[in-house]
């Protein structure tokens with residue numbers, strides 16, 4: 001099934017409703033995985049300097065028969081380059097690595113509030129957008145206080161905020177805050193990565209059986225019906241296809257609430273990465 005549904009953003013561009021994640025997808029095998037994802041219908045590809053795979057993603061783009069302008073390529077600014085000048089150079093370097101002359105979307109990966117440089121980083125993204133290096137600018141792992149600060153300083157609201165969200169950590173308060181600001185939420189690790197067991201959770205499995213769908217499809221649908229864009233990773237062509245085959249059924253409100261009730265609060269985070277504490281590696 002083609003990934004044709006879309007989210008309208010506050011900068012008047014749009015994004016496909018499901019993105020393809022690339023953490024730990026690297027090298028020659030990674031090229032094969034990204035190519036099969038594009039073949040399956042994914043058009044939004046999520047990478048990051050921290051994933052050490054922007055070159056691999058670029059190679060897949062060049063080998064793909066899908067024209068560049070039909071793909072939405074998104075990367076992220078690492079914490080070591082939050083200072084304004086470093087951020088501009090990092091964006092340029094990332095473009096050289098991936099072999100593109102612009103990113104469709106680019107995010108600040110983590111706010112790192114203890115370092116106190118994310119405001120400068122946001123100003124750099126705002127300017128890089130004006131220079132034509134990035135089409136849509138957004139953030140990742142930003143809490144309301146970080147969002148309020150960058151909006152106050154620059155007057156520019158991010159189009160997207162990519163945050164941790166899966167059934168054990170639904171992050172609903174932040175999702176609601178994003179909505180109130182007109183920011184589209186992207187969900188990272190929607191299937192709990194390889195770390196938690198949401199895909200074999202009894203409640204999710206029972207709901208999946210009821211709709212004759214797979215657990216992963218239920219979780220993806222739970223995101224879409226909440227207005228959230230899931231970024232899903234799979235190295236398997238079969239799973240890649242299945243994860244797009246979610247437009248022929250609708251979860252009931254009751255089932256959505258049942259999935260919401262699986263939330264474990266802070267204890268549910270896959271790796272305990274609270275955005276005010278987490279210091280990404282350099």
Ligand SMILES: NC(=O)c1ccc[n+]([C@@H]2O[C@H](COP(=O)([O-])OP(=O)(O)OC[C@H]3O[C@@H](n4cnc5c(N)ncnc54)[C@H](OP(=O)(O)O)[C@@H]3O)[C@@H](O)[C@H]2O)c1
Pocket residue numbers: 020021022023024046047109140141162163187188189190191192193194199214216217231232233234235236239240242243
């Ligand atoms: N902004 C941030 O700070 C941040 C942080 C983490 C992640 N992310 C982004 O979010 C993306 C997704 O998160 P993630 O990679 O952590 O993990 P995820 O998408 O939650 O889960 C991936 C795991 O689910 C399995 N899977 C996928 N589809 C399946 C299906 N239909 N049935 C059964 N198993 C299935 C995959 O195995 P197979 O390969 O065998 O299918 C893989 O083990 C990342 O790749 C990255 O792009 C961003």
